[in-house]
Amino acid sequence: MKTCKIGSIEIKNNICLAPMAGLTDIAFRVLAKKQGVGLVWTEMVSVNAINQNNGVTMRMTEIDPNERPVAIQLFGQQIEQIERAVKKIEDRADIIDFNMGCPATHIIRAGSCSALLGRPEKVKKIIETIRKSTKKPITVKIRIGLNDYKKNHVRIAKIIEQAGADAIIVHGRTVAQKYSGIVNYKAIKEVKDAVSIPVIGNGDIVDGASAKKMFDETGCDAIMVGRAAAKDPFIFKRIIHYLKTGKELPEPTDKEKINHFFEYAKLCEKYTIRVGHLIAHAHLFTKGIRKSTILREQINTVKTRDEVIALIKSFKKKLKN
Numbered sequence: 001m002k003t004c005k006i007g008s009i010e011i012k013n014n015i016c017l018a019p020m021a022g023l024t025d026i027a028f029r030v031l032a033k034k035q036g037v038g039l040v041w042t043e044m045v046s047v048n049a050i051n052q053n054n055g056v057t058m059r060m061t062e063i064d065p066n067e068r069p070v071a072i073q074l075f076g077q078q079i080e081q082i083e084r085a086v087k088k089i090e091d092r093a094d095i096i097d098f099n100m101g102c103p104a105t106h107i108i109r110a111g112s113c114s115a116l117l118g119r120p121e122k123v124k125k126i127i128e129t130i131r132k133s134t135k136k137p138i139t140v141k142i143r144i145g146l147n148d149y150k151k152n153h154v155r156i157a158k159i160i161e162q163a164g165a166d167a168i169i170v171h172g173r174t175v176a177q178k179y180s181g182i183v184n185y186k187a188i189k190e191v192k193d194a195v196s197i198p199v200i201g202n203g204d205i206v207d208g209a210s211a212k213k214m215f216d217e218t219g220c221d222a223i224m225v226g227r228a229a230a231k232d233p234f235i236f237k238r239i240i241h242y243l244k245t246g247k248e249l250p251e252p253t254d255k256e257k258i259n260h261f262f263e264y265a266k267l268c269e270k271y272t273i274r275v276g277h278l279i280a281h282a283h284l285f286t287k288g289i290r291k292s293t294i295l296r297e298q299i300n301t302v303k304t305r306d307e308v309i310a311l312i313k314s315f316k317k318k319l320k321n
């Protein structure tokens, strides 16, 4: 397995946890780190909310020493707001990441995230501004264009590199695709061939074989895993094992999946994570477990941490393995 360097930051391997709003809180990131992932990302954080000192937002930028190195992901579109926010939180981050990939309609309407892919001049200005505002390494997460007719990943990647970024993460889908279709390896490879800074390939990695496929098809320097890790952060152990040995470890048993949830729940208590995150992860961690549909319907009806834990404990007692 290779290591990876982003700016001045040495990453112990080339496997990353994707930023996921509502999911990659500090407890989840620490749990993923324990499974061997090299670099983790916070959820996306609004620059305006940082500048307004919003309590929930500021908590999202809190970092535990056990999870370093960590990238704090920002989003926004007003240059002065971006500059102020970077200066305000740069001390907390090892890497400042900027989101140019989120396809959510309300975010695009506000001109942020993936909407920026349609404004290359603005992309240049934003990254140049971040470059001037911090000495920390900068990464930028993009998609491959607004839609099939407006793919501009190579042009945008070159602009981002020239403006001073230290690495680019490419989710190999267009904005219009959202999460449909399959990841476009060819487009990620085109970015890799066009720039000299590290390229992190993202999309549809679900096991060791698909992780290797991302490396093989694109030549990327590192890979980033999102949804599959949200269901099971222990995937990082399996991916690392596969990349070292060429063999897949067995998927976790139903009981192991529940135990993983309890490990996360324990960390949630330590870091006082909001119950909404615990509920979201209770849904994700129990997916695929036999007869768990009713459990998830029950989870939807509860509101407190203790109620969620009690439901899952009682469900675990009925499991065979």
Ligand SMILES: Cc1cc2nc3c(=O)[nH]c(=O)nc-3n(C[C@H](O)[C@H](O)[C@H](O)COP(=O)(O)O)c2cc1C
Residues within 6 Å of the ligand: 018, 019, 020, 021, 022, 023, 043, 044, 073, 099, 101, 102, 141, 171, 202, 203, 204, 205, 224, 225, 226, 227, 228
């Ligand atoms: C629930 C959810 C929340 C996400 N939140 C973010 C986010 O805050 N910032 C971001 O750059 N991407 C976000 N993403 C996109 C992921 O980082 C990743 O690019 C995408 O899921 C593709 O990778 P995957 O196929 O491994 O899931 C989110 C995805 C999901 C499913």
